[in-house]
Amino acid sequence: MRITVENANFHYKKGRKNLPNLYVNPINFSLDTGEVMAILGPNGAGKTTMLKCITGLLNWTEGQTYIDGKPLTKINKRALWKRIGYVPQAHKMVFGFSIIELVVMGRAPYISTLAQPSKVDIEAAYEALTLVGIKHLANKTCNEVSGGELQLALIARTLVSDPEVLILDEPESHLDIQKQVVILQTIKQLAKERGISCIINTHYPNHAFYLADYVLMTAKEKEVVYGQVEAIMTEQRMKQFFDVDVKKVIYEENDSIVQTMIPRALSK
C-alpha cells in the first residue's frame, strides 16, 4: 500500500477565526510498502497533530492524504482502520482492562456494532501478543504492567486488524533504554518482515537513523523538510531545527555502517 500526502497543511480555529497555518510550507511525502518514515522535531513542532491529520483523525485544512491514490476522506472509516493502525503513547487507563481485553479491542472493525468478539478474534489477539513477545502478560491488567509492556500491547492491538500502515506517536518516549530498544526492534521487524509501513514520531535522531528510510523534519516556525535519512539529518539541520550543536559520527559495526549524533556540549 502506498500512502501519499500532497500539499497538506493544517490550522486550528479559535472561535470563528482561523489561526495561522501550523506548518510554514505545505507537507508532501510518499511512503511505499514496508518503508519507515520518522517525523523528527522538538516539542511543540506539531508532530502529533501531523499524525492525526495523516490518518484523518483531524482533517487537513489544505491538501489531502491518499491511500493507493484514493483520497482518504472518501474511504469508509471501518475499512480504513482495518488498514491503518494508530498506536498512541502508553497512558494510564481509567478502567484497568486486562491486556488481552485491551488487545481484542483492535478487532472492532471486524465486529459488528451489537456483536461480541468471537473465538477467532480472541485467537487473533493472542497471536498478536505472541508476535510482540508478551503473551505471558495476557491476563495482567493494563495498570499492572510496565510502560514498555503496555506500549507493546498497544502495538499488538493494532496488529490484530492486520494493518498495512502503523502510525506511532512517540512510542519509545518515557521508557528506559532497554524498553526503547525492544520497541524499536519490534517496529523494525514489523516493517521488514511483514511489510508494514510505519510512520513514527520521535525526539531521538538516533532512533531515526536506526529505523527510518525517510525523515520528515520540522520545528516551530521552521520549514518542513522531507527526504532520505542521510540527506536530511545533517549537523546544520540539527542546529537549525533543534538549536543544538551535534557531531555526526559514522562508524562500522558488524559489517554495516552506523550513524549516530552526539551533542557536542556533552562530549567533554
Add this chain to the structure above:
Amino acid sequence: MKRWAKIVLWLLPIIIAMISFSVGRFDVSLEHVFKIFASQFFDVEQTWTEMEERVVLNIRLPRILLALLIGGGLSIAGASFQGMFGNPLVSPDILGVSAGAGFGASLGILLFGQNFTTQVMALAFGIVAIGFTFLVAGAKKNAPIFMFVLAGVITSALFNALISLTKFVADPEEKLPAITYWLMGSLGTATYQDVMIAGPLIIIGMLILYGLRWRLNILTLPEDEAKSMGISVTKLKWVIIFAATLITAASVAVAGIVGWVGLIIPHVARMLVGNNNQYVLPVSIAIGSAYLLAIDNLARSITATEIPLSILTAIIGAPFFAYLLRRSRGGWT
C-alpha cells in the same frame, strides 16, 4: 467468574422477589403466595383469602416488577455512563435528566395532581433537560466530554431551581408534601399502569445498552484512540445517552428520584467481575434489581409509614461508597 457464581447472581433477584410477596404490613405466607400464582395457571384448592390474592397480585406484584426494572435499569445506565465518560464517579443523572423529570413531575402535581399527565410531563421534561444540556454544551460534532458534564451541572441547577419554585408556590397543606415526598422516590403507589408506562421504555433502554456492552469498552478509551478502532464514536455516544435517558426518565416518571443506585451498583459489579463491560453490564442489572427490591422491602416494612427510597439508598449507599473510596484510595481499578 465461576459458573455457580453466575447462577447465584441471577437467582438473587428471583429469590428476593419471591420473599418480597410475603413481606409487608399485611401478612401473607409464602405457601399462599405460591398457591396464588399456581392458581393462575392450574387448578389449585383455594386455601387463601380473596384479600390475600388482591394484595399479592394487584399491589405487590406491580410494585416488585417496578423495583426490579428500575433497580436494574438505573444500574446498567450508570455503568454505561461511567464507561462512556471514562469516569467511575458518574451517575445516570449526570446530564440533568433526573432534575428535568423531577421538575416535570412537580409541575404536574402542582397543576393536575398525581396522575398519568404528571408522568408524561416527567418523561417529557427529562428529555427536554437532555436537549438543554446538549444546547449548552454546543452539541457540535466534537464537543469534548467535560463540556457535557458541565452543561449537565448547569441544567441540573436550573431545573432544581424550578423545582424549588414549584414548591414555593405550592399549597403547603396538600401539594407541597406531595411534591416533596415524590421527589424522594417511592414505589408506594405502584400500579400496573406504571409498569405499562415505564416497563417498555426501561426494557428498550436496557436492551440497547446490553447490545453495546463490548463497544462500551472501546468508548472508555480517549476519543482519538476509540476512533482509530474504526467505530463511530459520536454516533455511539448519542445512542448510549438516548438509552440511558430513556431509562432514567421513565424511572423518575413512575417512582420519583431514586438516588445512589446507578452510582454504587456498577462499582459492586466491577469489584466482582473486573472492568470488562461485557460482564459489568449484565451483572449490574442482576445486583441492581435485587438491591432496589430489597431496599423497597425495607421501605415498606420497617416503620408504620413508608420511608422514601432515596433516604434508604443514601443511608446505605453513602457509607458503602465511603468504604469503597477508602479501600481504593481514589484509584478505582
